[in-house]
Amino acid sequence: MTGLALHLEDVTVTYGGKAVLTGLDLDVAPGEILAVTGASGCGKSTLLRVLAGLLPVAAGTVRADGEPVRGTSPDRALMFQDDALLPWRTARANVALPLAIRGVPRAERAVRADAWLARVGLAGLERRLPRDLSGGQRQRVQLARTLAGAPRTVLMDEPFGALDAQTRHGMQRLLAEVWDTGTTVVLVTHDVDEALLLGDRVAVLGEGGLTELVEVARPRTVVDPSLRARVLAALGAPTLETT
Structure with a gap:
């Protein structure tokens, strides 16, 4: 790319x-x-x-x-100071959101989301909701979500x-x-x-x-x-x- x-x-x-x-x-x-x-x-x-x-x-x-x-x-993706994560979606589901918008199949979305979460140091936290993550972890999810959308x-x-x-x-x-x-x-x-x-x-x-x-x-x-x-x-x- x-x-x-x-x-x-x-x-x-x-x-x-x-x-x-x-x-x-x-x-x-x-x-x-x-x-x-x-x-x-x-x-x-x-x-x-x-x-x-x-x-x-x-x-x-x-x-x-x-x-x-x-x-x-x-x-052209915009990333804010506020992590802007959807509170009812898990870390995996938040990262997968731009992939869903692009029409990526569900199974592939999960694999790619987990790969990005691992890359930003959040392997094992895929099912956590934003309320269960620290501020730094939420920003990592936002970074992963931004990059996952390519x-x-x-x-x-x-x-x-x-x-x-x-x-x-x-x-x-x-x-x-x-x-x-x-x-x-x-x-x-x-x-x-x-x-x-x-x-x-x-x-x-x-x-x-x-x-x-x-x-x-x-x-x-x-x-x-x-x-x-x-x-x-x-x-x-x-x-x-x-x-």
Whole structure:
């Protein structure tokens, strides 16, 4: 499977008569993990909804593999901070949901769902309801459900933001380990270190548009202090001076 190529050209999005994004130009390569960060209210979540086809643009062009984005598609999946699991469905049934929507036979759905649950470290918990899982386990189910549907692009809106530090670190590591599907990822995060650990590039949004685009080399086992400084400077964060 090849991830989608995403293209935004001179995109403007308004909300309540106010421009949230203005003249945004951005390309995301197939299979790339693009981390997006910026101050609250700068349009990060708006960008994801535009790419998902949930929000129309006031001006400009949005394309996926060269085709205009005019609505939602199974090829573009959105993953939220809230796990959004169906409380009456088991972990297996939740993961199998996108497979059912795609018309996969029931027996195959169960096999594929169990395989993804095992891959995210939840083997043996297939029959658990969401209420019987921890917050981190529920997010693992959501990740498995998202990937089981084989989308070509995953749009992630602060997916680990509600987790404690230890669980969040584990989910970051898990995402880095399982992301060999070729899927394109756009990940919104307020955490600069998370952006630099997971992203092939980090896009910093501010004042309605793109203020910085930072390339991050692989492997990314530790955060490069110079890149952190660049991102923080683009965010307008104060820096410490040494004498």
